[in-house]
Amino acid sequence: MGQVKLKPRLSNLQIINMSVGFFGIQFGFALQNGNASRILQTFGADVEHLSLFWLAAPITGMIVQPIIGHYSDKTWNRLGRRRPYFFVGAILTALALILMPNSALMASLLPPIIIGAGMLMIMDASINVAMEPFRALVADKLPDEQRSFGFSVQTFLIGAGAIAGSWLPYILSEYFGVGKVAPAGQVPANVIYSFYFGAAILLGTILYTIFTTKEYSPEEMADYYEHTQEVEESNGLKDILKDFSKMPPTMRQLGLVQFFSWFALFSMWVFTTPAIAQHIYKVAPGDTSSIKFADAGNWVGVLFGIYNGVSAIYALILPAIAKATSKKVAHAISLTAGGIGLLSIYFISDPHYLIYSMIGIGLAWGSILAMPYAILSGSIPSKKMGVYMGIFNFFITMPQIVNGFFGGLIVKHLYHDQAIYAIVLAGIFMVLGAISVMYIQTKKES
Numbered sequence: 001m002g003q004v005k006l007k008p009r010l011s012n013l014q015i016i017n018m019s020v021g022f023f024g025i026q027f028g029f030a031l032q033n034g035n036a037s038r039i040l041q042t043f044g045a046d047v048e049h050l051s052l053f054w055l056a057a058p059i060t061g062m063i064v065q066p067i068i069g070h071y072s073d074k075t076w077n078r079l080g081r082r083r084p085y086f087f088v089g090a091i092l093t094a095l096a097l098i099l100m101p102n103s104a105l106m107a108s109l110l111p112p113i114i115i116g117a118g119m120l121m122i123m124d125a126s127i128n129v130a131m132e133p134f135r136a137l138v139a140d141k142l143p144d145e146q147r148s149f150g151f152s153v154q155t156f157l158i159g160a161g162a163i164a165g166s167w168l169p170y171i172l173s174e175y176f177g178v179g180k181v182a183p184a185g186q187v188p189a190n191v192i193y194s195f196y197f198g199a200a201i202l203l204g205t206i207l208y209t210i211f212t213t214k215e216y217s218p219e220e221m222a223d224y225y226e227h228t229q230e231v232e233e234s235n236g237l238k239d240i241l242k243d244f245s246k247m248p249p250t251m252r253q254l255g256l257v258q259f260f261s262w263f264a265l266f267s268m269w270v271f272t273t274p275a276i277a278q279h280i281y282k283v284a285p286g287d288t289s290s291i292k293f294a295d296a297g298n299w300v301g302v303l304f305g306i307y308n309g310v311s312a313i314y315a316l317i318l319p320a321i322a323k324a325t326s327k328k329v330a331h332a333i334s335l336t337a338g339g340i341g342l343l344s345i346y347f348i349s350d351p352h353y354l355i356y357s358m359i360g361i362g363l364a365w366g367s368i369l370a371m372p373y374a375i376l377s378g379s380i381p382s383k384k385m386g387v388y389m390g391i392f393n394f395f396i397t398m399p400q401i402v403n404g405f406f407g408g409l410i411v412k413h414l415y416h417d418q419a420i421y422a423i424v425l426a427g428i429f430m431v432l433g434a435i436s437v438m439y440i441q442t443k444k445e446s
Contacts, residue, residue, distance in 0.1 A: 005223045007143040015146070017212040018137055019154045021086055023161035024205030025131055028097050028123070030165030030308065031198045033269045034301040035191050036120055039101060041288045042187055043113040047274045047419055048412035051404045054270050056121035058400035064128040065393035066244075072133045080215035082133035082140070089130025090206035094199035096123035101192045104185060112185070128393075130206060135389045139377050140216060148322065148374045152315045155369040159312025159362075164201075166305030168194040170298045180298060184289045190298075244391055248379040251392060253440040254372055258395035260433030261335060261368050264426035266400040267407060268342065268361070273300045275419035280351050285417050299351055303358050307341075310362025311369065318370060328437055331371040335434035338364020342427030346420055364430060375440065 037050050045053060072082050079087065100119035104112045138150040172190040173180035179189040277283040277296035287293055314334075322330040341360025348354055373389075380388045407422060415421040 007141075009143060009146060010141060014213075015142070015150050015153050016157075018141060018209060019134065019150070019157050020212075021090070021130070021206035021209035022134055022154050023157040024090070024202035025093075025127060025134070026158040026161035026308075027165040027205075028093055028198045028202045029127060030162040030304060031097065031168070031195055032100075032120070032123060032127075034166050034273075034304045035101075035169065035194075035297070037270060037273045038288075038297045039103075039187055039191070040113065040116055040120075041274070042182075042185065043103065043116050044111075044185070045113055047271075047285055047417055048408040050274070051266075051270050051407040051411075053117045053120065054266070055401060055404035056117060057124040058266070058397035058404065060121055060125040061128045061393055062397035062401070064125050065132040065389075065397075066391050068129055068132045069136060069389050069391070072136060076218055079210070082137045082215060083210045083213070085133045086130050086206050086210055089126050089128070090203050092126035093123060093130060094203045096126055097195045097199040097202070101187045101195045104187070132389060132393065135373060137213070137215070139380075139389070140221070141213075147377055148319045148327075148370070151370040151373050151377075152319050155315035155318075155366055156312045158369055159308045159310075159315065159366065161201075161205075162308030163305040163312070165194075165198055166301045166303075166308060168197060168301075170302050173298060180294045181289070181291060188294065244394075247388065247391060248376075250379040250440060251376055251388070251395075254376060254392075255395040257331075257335075257433050257437045257440065258372060258392075259399040260429045260436060261364070261399075262396045263399035263403050264338070264342065264429040264433070265365075265368070266403045267422045267426035267429075270403075270407065271411065271419040271422040272303075273297055275345070275423050276300055276351065276354070278418065279346075279420040280349060280354075296351075299354075303354055306355055307358040307362035307365055310359050311366030314363050314366035315370060318366060322371070322374070327371055327375050328440055331367050331375070332434045332437045334363045334367030334371070335430050335437065337361075339427045339430035339434065342423055342430055345423050345427075 036054070037045075040050060040053050041047075068085055072085050075081050075084060077084060096119050100116060100123060103115035103119060110118075134154065135151075138147065138154065142150045169180075169188075169190045172178040172193055173188075178193060182188040273296065274285070276299070277293055278285060281292045281296040283290060283292045283296060318330060318334075321333075325333075337360040339360075341357045341362075341364070344357045344360070345354060348357065372392075376388075376392060410425075411417060411419055411422050
């Protein structure tokens with residue numbers, strides 16, 4: 001057996017190029033996060049049913065990501081190992097972005113609410129096809145000492161894409177005069193055009209990454225990792241289940257942290273628009289065609305852009321914080337800030353003060369997108385990087401599925417349609433995540 005070679009360090013430009021596609025993915029994801037509840041309510045969904053419709057995201061992610069990770073580990077063709085999945089996912093996501101806000105035009109086939117929910121599911125599945133291999137690509141290409149920086153660059157570009165996607169509907173209506181109010185049952189023009197623009201950005205940025213980033217061949221990967229061999233024959237689901245049963249202990253321990261964190265995030269994405277509309281703008285439940293509801297929806301987009309902007313900046317200094325303390329401590333501090341930010345929303349009556357809440361949420365989001373992967377990557381066998389990154393997504397999707405099934409019922413029957421209390425519970429869960437992260441035992445500590 002030959003001596004294992006060290007991976008070459010990559011330039012900052014090369015690291016940026018491999019993650020530019022994440023800018024476009026998050027642009028589209030931000031449009032979905034900021035507007036899906038609004039679109040579904042426009043098509044007739046009640047507040048208590050929103051979490052059920054949002055189940056499309058975690059269910060498709062739980063199914064798609066391990067499968068894509070497994071097969072991308074074992075793929076090699078002219079496009080490479082991970083890039084074929086970027087390409088297919090980009091095309092499908094762009095189509096879903098175009099179709100979702102136009103679901104009412106297909107009402108002759110099915111009710112708009114059903115078509116809208118179907119497009120949400122297709123969009124989520126497609127985003128997952130494109131997104132999962134990006135995580136594995138960073139681990140494939142970068143030496144250990146550059147991985148935290150690589151994941152932080154991804155987080156910065158995720159934040160930048162989310163700012164643009166979140167703010168676009170507001171910018172189109174307030175600065176370009178595109179209509180923000182539409183007749184009952186129709187999506188406003190500013191939202192529709194934002195989705196069109198998002199489709200173009202997503203497709204263009206992923207193509208940029210495909211054309212500017214070269215992947216290591218199986219032979220090169222074998223030189224960089226001991227016991228790494230050429231692309232192995234796949235046994236499909238059997239291999240995935242076997243890998244799941246043998247997941248590293250660090251991944252299992254991170255599962256509890258991820259449960260608390262992503263339960264909180266799901267509540268925030270689903271219920272922030274109705275919570276702020278009711279609690280701060282004093283909009284009656286079910287009133288989706290008023291100017292106040294439109295203003296609340298547009299302002300939520302701005303707020304989501306702010307927390308993503310904070311996360312983008314925070315991502316650049318997060319490696320230094322982790323180096324000065326530890327990855328666990330940095331993540332715990334960040335999640336605590338997010339919990340405080342979510343809890344503070346209950347005490348605010350002026351929508352402009354919500355900006356301060358978003359700062360704390362942005363710190364948490366920036367860490368959630370980077371630190372768990374940085375903690376985990378050192379504990380995963382190199383030739384299983386893709387499938388384990390996909391399996392790790394199970395700990396992201398499961399809390400969202402639990403929330404999806406029960407969150408709406410809790411809002412309806414325990415909170416009496418007052419969505420603000422779902423945000424309060426999210427804050428509590430974020431703090432619990434901060435506590436649980438300190439009990440993780442990494443490979444080095446073991």
